[in-house]
Amino acid sequence: MAQKPSVPKGTRDFSPTEVAKRNYIMQIIKHQFGLFGFQPIETPSFENSSTLMGKYGEEGDRLIFKILNSGDFLNKVDEQLFREKDVKVLTGKISEKALRYDLTVPFARYVVQHQNEIDFPFKRYQIQPVWRAxxxxxxxxxxxxxxxxDVVGSSSLWQEVDFVQLYDSVFTDLKLEGVSIKMNNRKILSGFAEVMGAKDQLIDFTVALDKLDKIGQEAVKNEMLSKGISEDAIAKMQPLFEFEGSNDQKLDKLTEMLASSxxxxxxxxxxxxIFDMIGAIGLKTAKLDIDITLARGLNYYTGAIFEVTAPDTVKIGSIGGGGRYDDLTGIFGLKNMSGVGISFGLDRIYLVLEELGLFPESVHTGIKVLFINFGEKEALYATQAIAKLRKAGISAALYPDTSKMKKQMQFANKTNVVFTVMVGDQELKDNKYTIKQMHSGQQETVDFEKLKSMLLES
Known part of the structure; x- marks a missing residue:
């Protein structure tokens, strides 16, 4: 007996309905990207390993899918390497390419490679798949x-202001209320470490601080102590553990705490x-908050840090994020190219909209009108009408087989057809069509122009 087929763990098939819903989200995001002046680019699904490796830290490198070299690659490897079992060295000999881990590093490579063709500041968007083990x-x-x-080639903070508005515009169009855009700044985190006298322990400090809302104040302090941060240093940061109030109050506290840095x-x-400008401009749906525990992407973020969370009723984690990087292209030799970028988590946004029932009914629609097949003459008459309806931009199809009426109607119901059209002897004789609205069951016999107008108006 043949083994039942399956997909690899962490991958999925998408049904027509799921694809329609995903396209709905992507079309809204693309539309807003365009309104904000971003231009689309695409990069290959795989890159040279040298482009990706070493750019995401040790943990990130482990999650990169490597592609084996073509041909008899094992013959090119010295037997001594096999005996030593040094994975890093061996991998470099048998794999020279890898699936992209994200879109940011390939974008940095793109900017450096095409720098003489790009007008800066360069605003680009990309919507493509990535892979992580x-x-x-x-x-x-x-x-x-x-x-x-992303925008590269400008250090202006107006770019960050623009990105806050972009997030707000997308979630407004998606009718997703209760979204929180959280912001911090890498320089603030560095300032804390400096004031504490633990500048060389910035990562240990921020990793522990990031867990404040998950494990509580005492557990965070104990983790800092275990990393070698002194009690005196932690005491200086006591106000961080009770950091509440409005954004203005938080800014005042930060100004006071970091006066010496x-x-x-x-x-x-x-x-x-950023907060002053957004306060003057206003947001439509999202809420903008300061979160001093936010410490994502410290390996390359140098300024603003963004993280977007779903409404509190949905437990799913972040649905977007990003930040300012002052020298990302420096990893490929192009220095002093400041940039800032954000990302939308398509899959998580999908799950949020699904859980909250926010997908419009129209997203579920399959064929708008299905012509019932009663035989060769009727099918030809229907096909001629279908061709004209498609020319008018109406999704129309003929049921391919002369099956029983009940079977054809069941198919229409299961595939979310909005209207069915029946053509029998009388309709052929009168040059008419009997159209049925599947949801209400109402039907009437009309000429072609009325049929077309009904479908266009619905």
Missing amino acids: DRPQKGRFREFYQCDA DEGTEGVQELKF
């Missing part, structure tokens, strides 16, 4: 789409500019 769980897959927008003060001023 991660442990699959709800909202986390091994193959998934990223929807990224030039870098920290600069971070506070940058954050204040």
Whole structure:
């Protein structure tokens, strides 16, 4: 007996309805990207390993899918390497390419490679799949789409202001209320470490601080102590553990706490500019909040840090994020090219909309009108009408077989057909069509022009 086929863990098949829903989200995101002046680019699904490896830290490198070289690659490897079992060295000999881990590093490669063809500041967006050898769980897959927008070649904070508005516009169009755009600044985190006297322990400090809302104040302090951060240093940061109030109050506290740090003060001023400008412009749906525990992407973010969370009623984690990077293209030799970018988590946004029932009914629609097949003469008459309806932009089809009426109607119901059209002897004689609205069951016999207008208006 043949083994039942399956897909690899962390990947999925998508039904027509699921594809329609995903396209609905992507079309809204694309539309807003265009309105904000971003241009689309695409990069290959796989890159040279040298482009990707070493750009995401040790943990990220482990999650990159490697592609075996073509041909008899094992013959090119020295037997001594096999005996030593050094995975890193051996991998480099048998695999020279890898599936892209994200869209950011390939974008940096693109900018450097095409720098003489690009007008800066360059605003690009990309909506393409990426791959990570991660442990699959709800909202986390091994193959998934990223929807990224970046600006490179400008250090202006107006770009961050624009990205806040972009997030707000997309979630407004998706009718997703209760979204929170959280912001922090890498310079603020560095300022904290400086004030504590633990600048060389920035990562340990921020990793622990990031867990504050999950494990509580005492557990965070104990983790900091275990990493070698002194009790005196932690005591200086006590206000962080009770960091509440409005955004203005938080900014005032940060100004006071980081007064002795030039870098920290600069971070506070940058954050204040963004919040002041957004306060003057206003947001339609999303809420903008300061979150001093936010510490994502510290390996490359140098300024603003974004994270977007779903409404509190949905437990799914972040649905977007990004930040400012001052020298991302420097990894490929192009120095001092400041940029800032954000990403939308398509798969998680899909799950949120599904859970909250926010997909419009129209997204579920299959064929708009199905012509019932009663025989060769009737089918030819129907096909001639179908050709004219398609020319008018109406989704129309003929049931291919002369099956029983009940079977054809059942197919129409199962595939979410909105209207069916029946053509029998009388309709042929009168040059008419009997159209039925599947939801209500109402039907009437009309000429072609009335048929077309009914379908266009519905």
